[in-house]
Amino acid sequence: SAQCSPAPIGTELTGSHCGIHVLVGVTGSVAALKLPLLVSGLLQIPGVQVYVVSTEKAKHFFSMKDIAVPLYSDQDEWKMWTKCSDPVLHIELRRWADLMLLAPLDANTLGKISSGICDNLLTCVVRAWDLQKPLLFCPAMNTAMWNHPITEQQILHLCNFGYTEIPCIAKKLVCGDEGLGAMAEVSTILEKVKEVLKESNLLV
Numbered sequence: 001s002a003q004c005s006p007a008p009i010g011t012e013l014t015g016s017h018c019g020i021h022v023l024v025g026v027t028g029s030v031a032a033l034k035l036p037l038l039v040s041g042l043l044q045i046p047g048v049q050v051y052v053v054s055t056e057k058a059k060h061f062f063s064m065k066d067i068a069v070p071l072y073s074d075q076d077e078w079k080m081w082t083k084c085s086d087p088v089l090h091i092e093l094r095r096w097a098d099l100m101l102l103a104p105l106d107a108n109t110l111g112k113i114s115s116g117i118c119d120n121l122l123t124c125v126v127r128a129w130d131l132q133k134p135l136l137f138c139p140a141m142n143t144a145m146w147n148h149p150i151t152e153q154q155i156l157h158l159c160n161f162g163y164t165e166i167p168c169i170a171k172k173l174v175c176g177d178e179g180l181g182a183m184a185e186v187s188t189i190l191e192k193v194k195e196v197l198k199e200s201n202l203l204v
């Protein structure tokens, strides 16, 4: 589809827009260091435009200068909304997105989403998510966290909402532990996104 300049948030009325809008949610796993790689890979899918929503903790793992697309975080919500007639950022973002990709999804945010906690911009977007739109998530956490029984319970909750898991893989983790908990490879994530975009008739 024709390359169209991304309309700034707040001017987006609901209804059709050109391009495929992918919203990447990034949380505080060390796997967030892969965000620049993931974003540039997504931008190579024809017609895809990317916005990023980051938690505060995630920002420790990448540099904003390595992210060539708009990145929103908690303060943007409050900068944009000062009076009732102002746009609400997490609602504008849910309207803008055709697909949401939570990569990496850390243990903390997995827990919040599975129980409906929405105490920051990212979890508010997810809490308001239109379940007719695809939401993919890539768990990433220390092996000991992964092995705790609550992890499987919470992932099952997300799958029951209709979200798609891109399973973690076994690796020697940066903290030296060996085992499950590493985020899926970026190439795997990109293939899954393309597959889902085709299934949703967003990508030909």
Ligand SMILES: CC(C)(CO)[C@@H](O)C(=O)NCCC(=O)N/C=C\S
Residues within 6 Å of the ligand: 029, 030, 031, 033, 034, 140, 141, 142, 143, 171, 172, 173, 174, 175, 176, 177, 181, 182, 183
């Ligand atoms: C960072 C990367 C991608 C390097 O290959 C890999 O180790 C990973 O996904 N780790 C995420 C697991 C994690 O958050 N560990 C936190 C403490 S061990």
